[in-house]
Amino acid sequence: MNPANAWRLGLREFVGELLHELDPRAELVALVDAQSDNFGLQVNTPDDVGKMFLVSKRLVEDAPVDPIALKALCLYLRSEVLHQQTRRTVNEARERRSTLRGPPGQCEVCGDSFRSYERVVVRRARIVHVRCLHREPPP
Numbered sequence: 001m002n003p004a005n006a007w008r009l010g011l012r013e014f015v016g017e018l019l020h021e022l023d024p025r026a027e028l029v030a031l032v033d034a035q036s037d038n039f040g041l042q043v044n045t046p047d048d049v050g051k052m053f054l055v056s057k058r059l060v061e062d063a064p065v066d067p068i069a070l071k072a073l074c075l076y077l078r079s080e081v082l083h084q085q086t087r088r089t090v091n092e093a094r095e096r097r098s099t100l101r102g103p104p105g106q107c108e109v110c111g112d113s114f115r116s117y118e119r120v121v122v123r124r125a126r127i128v129h130v131r132c133l134h135r136e137p138p139p
């Protein structure tokens with residue numbers, strides 16, 4: 001095997017283990033040559049397929065022997081894992097919100113059904129949209 005490939009395999013294993021220590025569920029699925037002096041890294045978690053992100057080759061190559069490079073690489077990996085967790089949480093919140101139903105019934109001013117994201121108010125024993133509060137009901 002080409003020594004460069006052996007070195008790359010070792011590096012990939014190293015980054016994979018680092019990632020595993022940060023989050024055992026996360027998996028390094030790619031470490032490839034990218035534009036200029038960067039590696040493209042891709043991390044997947046059970047909830048998300050990550051996008052490729054770039055990290056300086058020098059930083060990745062120095063990480064096994066340089067504590068500062070190691071710390072920086074850990075920060076890159078951790079922020080990618082956090083980013084994916086955040087994305088998942090936002091998606092879950094969106095899904096939950098889309099299944100939420102608004103208050104039952106219709107606005108007594110405009111006659112439209114209430115939607116979950118609309119603000120409503122009770123005024124004189126009638127439920128109306130906040131936006132309809134100062135409009136007169138139809139005669």
Ligand SMILES: [Zn+2]
Pocket residue numbers: 107108109110111112128129131132
């Ligand atoms: Zn209304």
